[in-house]
Amino acid sequence: MGKATVIPFGPQHPVLPEPLHLDLVVEDEVVIEAIPQIGFVHRGLERLVQTRDYHQFIYIAERICGICAFGHSMGYAETVEKLMGIEIPPRAEFLRAVWHELSRVHSHLLWMGLAADAFGFESLFMHCWRLRERILDLFEATTGGRVIFSVVKVGGVTRDISPDMFERFATTLSGIKGEYNQICKAFLTDASVKNRTVDVGTISQQAALDQCMVGPFARASNVNNDIRALGNGAYGALSDFKPILDSQGDCYARVKVRALEVLQSIDIINELIAQIPAGDIAVEVKGSPALGAEASNVLEQPRGECYYYARGNGTKNLERMRMRTPTSQNLAGMTTALAGCDLADVNMIVLTIDPCISCTER
Amino acid sequence: MALDIDFLPLELEELPALAKRKKKAGFRFVQMLCVTTQDGIDLQYSFMKEASLENYTIRGVRPGTKVPSVTETYISAFVFENEAHDLFGVEIEGNLLDFGGNFYKLSEREPMTIISPAQKAAREKAVQEKAAGEEAAGEEAVGEEAVLEKAVASGEQQKAAEANDAKEEASPQEAPGLEKADRTAEANDAKEEVRLQEAPSLGLEEQAAEANDAKEGA
Numbered sequence: 001m002g003k004a005t006v007i008p009f010g011p012q013h014p015v016l017p018e019p020l021h022l023d024l025v026v027e028d029e030v031v032i033e034a035i036p037q038i039g040f041v042h043r044g045l046e047r048l049v050q051t052r053d054y055h056q057f058i059y060i061a062e063r064i065c066g067i068c069a070f071g072h073s074m075g076y077a078e079t080v081e082k083l084m085g086i087e088i089p090p091r092a093e094f095l096r097a098v099w100h101e102l103s104r105v106h107s108h109l110l111w112m113g114l115a116a117d118a119f120g121f122e123s124l125f126m127h128c129w130r131l132r133e134r135i136l137d138l139f140e141a142t143t144g145g146r147v148i149f150s151v152v153k154v155g156g157v158t159r160d161i162s163p164d165m166f167e168r169f170a171t172t173l174s175g176i177k178g179e180y181n182q183i184c185k186a187f188l189t190d191a192s193v194k195n196r197t198v199d200v201g202t203i204s205q206q207a208a209l210d211q212c213m214v215g216p217f218a219r220a221s222n223v224n225n226d227i228r229a230l231g232n233g234a235y236g237a238l239s240d241f242k243p244i245l246d247s248q249g250d251c252y253a254r255v256k257v258r259a260l261e262v263l264q265s266i267d268i269i270n271e272l273i274a275q276i277p278a279g280d281i282a283v284e285v286k287g288s289p290a291l292g293a294e295a296s297n298v299l300e301q302p303r304g305e306c307y308y309y310a311r312g313n314g315t316k317n318l319e320r321m322r323m324r325t326p327t328s329q330n331l332a333g334m335t336t337a338l339a340g341c342d343l344a345d346v347n348m349i350v351l352t353i354d355p356c357i358s359c360t361e362r
Numbered sequence: 363m364a365l366d367i368d369f370l371p372l373e374l375e376e377l378p379a380l381a382k383r384k385k386k387a388g389f390r391f392v393q394m395l396c397v398t399t400q401d402g403i404d405l406q407y408s409f410m411k412e413a414s415l416e417n418y419t420i421r422g423v424r425p426g427t428k429v430p431s432v433t434e435t436y437i438s439a440f441v442f443e444n445e446a447h448d449l450f451g452v453e454i455e456g457n458l459l460d461f462g463g464n465f466y467k468l469s470e471r472e473p474m475t476i477i478s479p480a481q482k483a484a485r486e487k488a489v490q491e492k493a494a495g496e497e498a499a500g501e502e503a504v505g506e507e508a509v510l511e512k513a514v515a516s517g518e519q520q521k522a523a524e525a526n527d528a529k530e531e532a533s534p535q536e537a538p539g540l541e542k543a544d545r546t547a548e549a550n551d552a553k554e555e556v557r558l559q560e561a562p563s564l565g566l567e568e569q570a571a572e573a574n575d576a577k578e579g580a
Binding site for chain 1: 363365369393395408413437440448459489491
């Protein structure tokens with residue numbers, strides 16, 4: 001056994017999409033311990049809620065992250081609606097769920113591209129991002145934005161989707177599904193993918209439960225935890241939703257869970273579109289959250305469960321808004337997955353938790 | 363299986379035992395958050411099992427109070443406890459992964475405890491509006507009581523009953539015999555609350571003033 005050495009990894013590193021620093025304690029190329037360090041992109045967004053009207057803050061909420069933008073605006077709006085006892089029209093709930101699932105598809109495709117790039121399969125990376133562009137086209141056609149959508153508001157949504165556009169959804173998603181199946185096959189069966197992911201960074205079900213992991217990271221260790229299964233909002237209309245689970249708990253299982261969730265989300269979008277009710281897309285919201293009123297909410301973001309909390313103080317500004325993002329919850333699991341791995345696998349393991357440090361720090 | 367959310371009170375000394383109890387019962391740790399209030403920092407711990415989300419709040423933790431860490435039971439809490447220390451100045455005792463105030467790279471210490479002048483003014487206005495609303499409701503009740511007494515004195519029982527009904531309809535949640543002394547006490551309490559906001563209970567005023575001075579200097 002060699003002498004222990006500490007290798008600083010990040011915050012700037014070619015494989016890291018976000019500024020995360022790790023102190024890797026290594027002995028003979030084996031990581032003994034990994035200590036995470038964040039704090040490089042803290043923007044104080046939660047603080048801004050105290051100086052912005054609760055209607056205005058929705059535009060800040062969706063800027064927490066460029067990938068989960070829709071999810072954050074939806075989570076924030078749902079929490080404020082709970083705080084003020086507002087019930088939104090069913091059509092608005094369905095539209096939000098459709099866009100949210102579309103976000104999951106684009107987020108997972110983006111992540112799969114990054115993962116392919118990390119294990120050196122660059123053509124696969126390009127195919128993933130090519131398909132993602134077509135999802136962003138759908139966003140642009142329905143919301144006007146490709147990254148920031150500004151389509152959710154407290155009380156509903158600001159734009160409707162026409163029947164013609166829903167037909168375009170069906171055609172595009174059907175086309176994407178055909179091409180995606182080929183990509184999915186490469187991810188799940190190609191030897192070069194398996195060489196880098198099978199039995200790498202394994203986390204048992206018990207360890208995942210002990211670390212309170214969330215999202216695909218937890219589901220790959222057979223933890224049955226998906227907020228969508230609770231049937232909140234339009235998700236209650238799904239006939240048979242079952243979270244996608246895997247019992248291996250390694251990097252390959254995490255790739256597999258996300259790859260299959262893309263197909264699941266496309267099915268969910270089609271099912272929601274088939275039964276979307278007619279009617280209003282928003283209700284008028286007046287007044288301010290009451291002094292001392294508080295509400296909390298959970299939402300299944302592409303990266304996992306996100307927790308929201310709001311407290312009113314009788315003014316247009318909230319007293320406190322809190323977003324606990326999935327990566328915050330998965331940092332402990334990530335250090336567990338890194339302990340004992342080869343130094344060359346660190347990048348793969350870090351990527352498979354799909355870290356979003358911008359979300360974590362806010 | 364709909365989401366069931368509860369908000370429950372918690373005493374500081376009960377925290378470690380609660381965390382152990384929740385872990386044993388199969389709950390997972392969801393998050394910990396802080397809220398700056400006039401009485402100190404409110405700490406909220408959330409646990410979830412299936413569709414049950416329980417939020418436990420410890421009210422008014424004063425500066426210097428040692429808060430026991432829950433990382434021994436739930437290691438994932440280390441992120442939140444470091445955050446509570448760096449952003450709110452909460453002193454956590456026994457954090458297994460303590461970054462010693464270097465978790466976030468901040469230009470200002472405990473930035474979430476600073477109350478800006480605009481925020482303070484908005485809060486005061488909200489408290490005053492609430493107090494004024496309560497006072498107005500009280501005066502309305504006094505006016506109606508006078509009508510009631512007059513009616514009783516003149517033997518007009520029917521009129522008294524009508525006035526009584528009207529009063530109950532106007533303020534169904536209010537106690538029927540709210541005395542003027544009670545209302546005065548309430549108004550005094552409201553004033554006291556405004557004064558409390560002005561009191562430097564957390565040293566927040568000084569911090570806000572320092573921050574303003576620094577800005578002006580810049």
